[in-house]
Amino acid sequence: MNQTRTFLIFALMFVAYLLWTEWQKDYGPHPQPPAATAQTDTAKSADGGVPGAGAPAAVPTDSASSAGKGELVTLSNDVLRLTIDTRGGSVVRSDLLAYPSEPVTKKNPNPPPARLLDDEEADFFAVQDGLVSSTGAAPDHRALFQAGTTDAKLVDGQEAVSLDLTWSDASGVKVTKRYTLKRGAYVVDFNQHIENGSSAAWAGNAYQQMQRVAPPKANWFKSYTDPAQHSFFGAGWYSPENKFESLLVTDFAKKPLNRAFTGGWISMLQHYFFAAWIPPADQNVTYSTAIVDPNSASPRYLVRAFGPAIQVQPGQSADSPARLYIGPKLQGTLDAIAPGLDLTANYGWLTIIATPLHWLLSQLHAISGNWGVAIILLVLIIKTALFKLTDAQFRSGARMRKLQPRVQALKERYGDDRMKMQQAMMELYKKEKINPMAGCLPILITFPIFIGLLRVLSESIELRHAPFFGWIHDLSAPDPFYVLPVLYFIVTLLTQRMMSTAGMDPTQAKMMKVMPLIFGVFFAFFPAGLVLYWTVNGGASLLQQWWINRSVDRAHEKARTA
Structure with missing residues (x-):
């Protein structure tokens, strides 16, 4: 599973969570x-x-x-x-x-x-x-x-x-x-x-x-x-x-x-x-x-x-x-x-995650004096803690991107024989020492943090009407001018362009093109603090991915000219 499929898994998990929540409200026992x-x-x-x-x-x-x-x-x-x-x-x-x-x-x-x-x-x-x-x-x-x-x-x-x-x-x-x-x-x-x-x-x-x-x-x-x-x-x-x-x-x-x-x-x-x-x-x-x-x-x-x-x-x-x-x-x-x-x-079943998140946010707020800044600091702490995992994820994605011409050649060679195509791709990954599962673990860890933070921002009285800067007067309410959702859309769009599409069928490729827009619309209705968290997180990941892509490109060019 490559980086794009990992992104799709996260999207499906997130949408499933939203659908389950709404189903409980509309069709749960009355x-x-x-x-x-x-x-x-x-x-x-x-x-x-x-x-x-x-x-x-x-x-x-x-x-x-x-x-x-x-x-x-x-x-x-x-x-x-x-x-x-x-x-x-x-x-x-x-x-x-x-x-x-x-x-x-x-x-x-x-x-x-x-x-x-x-x-x-x-x-x-x-x-x-x-x-x-x-x-x-x-x-x-x-x-x-x-x-x-x-x-x-x-x-x-x-x-x-x-x-x-x-x-x-x-x-x-x-x-x-x-x-x-x-x-x-x-x-x-x-x-x-x-x-x-x-x-x-x-x-x-x-x-x-x-x-x-x-x-x-x-x-x-x-x-x-x-x-x-x-x-x-x-x-x-x-x-x-x-x-x-x-x-x-x-x-x-x-x-x-x-x-x-x-x-x-x-x-x-x-x-x-x-x-x-x-x-x-x-x-x-x-x-x-x-x-x-x-x-x-x-x-x-x-x-x-x-x-x-x-x-x-x-x-x-x-x-x-x-x-x-x-x-x-x-x-x-x-x-x-x-x-x-x-x-x-x-916090319900998320108490085990939300309670320490609230404590950490409170400590960061005591240092910064601003809940929005505390959320940004929380992103940096989480990114630092998961640096090794995300580094492996992004390097795997960068290497897979370099394999796209060879994957395209395999598609032309095997045509519609999907089984042989998958076998050939796995052999290619093994030969190039690429782990297609490297992108899964960071998502599986950050998704509960994301949902736990959603509960913290929704339930914590300290964040009620808490201002950030400028136009954002309430981090627990949606961005009134949709600036943060638009920034998130841009960050996601740029991230998508850096992703590898190796081995992806046309349907998946089309779905990946609309995912930034779908998530941007979703986040337009979410608390500004949550969108701030995910926008900063996405921006940090984008910079990390860009730097790793450059280092992989330099290493590839050096190996080619050696």
Whole structure:
């Protein structure tokens, strides 16, 4: 197999990967909710069973919004602004102040912050919590609370700010929800303080949950140009026994979660950002997923953490704490919050490749201060590491190019007898000490790196809206003026002209002529950072091939005149 066939193999592998990805999105399993699906949206007992006599009370399936909104109040620090509905004490909006919703440009210097939680119906995503009791009154995520202030904001000199919401019942039971934000943190410390002023013992359970709608299906153009369309969208959870697991929203009806374990957490993941409930590490919690209103036009996908029983004697009080993360997938920092939280980046089966690539890129960015420069440096490191392999590949290609007149003579000699032609070519390669397989190994090594880098550029929050130079304001989005795809097309065209066509049939030769154009069109819709990587990689290979061709030509001329 010569250099051109190696290039074709890479092209086929790449196209197969794209087709497989698109097939999964368009023809993969979609939810076919059974009639009983909505019934799964109930609280489970500690052993995972459905509540019965003497079991914990069920969590209501309807959302807080169905009971009408209360007052909207805000809690904010320097990086996060939360909007909380006093109806249920639910967090219904979250603005990530350090992450603009659009790239910063001269025309748009102050875009609004990115929003993760949202109470708009089309993008509904809410964080909810509450208490249920089978023996007395308890405020679930539909109860009406009272807020002490409408705007709790971190000010200079403060390290933390809190917002209290209170609810009370005529029986004497009082519950205070407290949300606390520390400076620079995306972690919300949450606590439900239960005071039993009644004459009877109070027993119940605390729960935390998230509800959201699925993203609208994008048109064909956006499905290629928007990296979010290729990102994981669904639930993720962690247990010490099984580590990180995930479930696409399209699989909620097919493979619902219902499991109890200690020391875990549950989350809702989307492109770049996520929200997660993290119960105390020593609590045995039942984690579950469900579909709310599965037969509606916009079903809601729910994940829940249902805590152990809480007993409060008359005149006593108890606390039910938890932590809530609402923010970016900042790798290298999340595991300090909870074990396995770094895995929310969710590179999937490419984790083993993408994780070290992200680490290396981060180190190169720390040196260069520019993610585009870091990508170029990554190319140079990879090219240096694979220099011996690519040197053998290019020398083999250069020698094969010198054999083209002799190969053409063999074609004329054997005509359409392909078997004899192949045998004659192999004898010629053996005589000239050329290994036709020399070009395969570098491609087999660089292809996983290429796909792994695609995942890094698509999923890493650090590269979101990261500028390069000039017209490129976002390396994770396509080049707006297609300059890099055109440069890649030129590099590929020049590389193709240096390749050997020895032994190639006319069909292959025609296919090779259109491959630069096909790849240029493909890359027009890929993240600019990925096209930058492959353009620089192709340019470096082109220079290496040119230099080797010159050295082989000089050696051939020297041998001819000797």
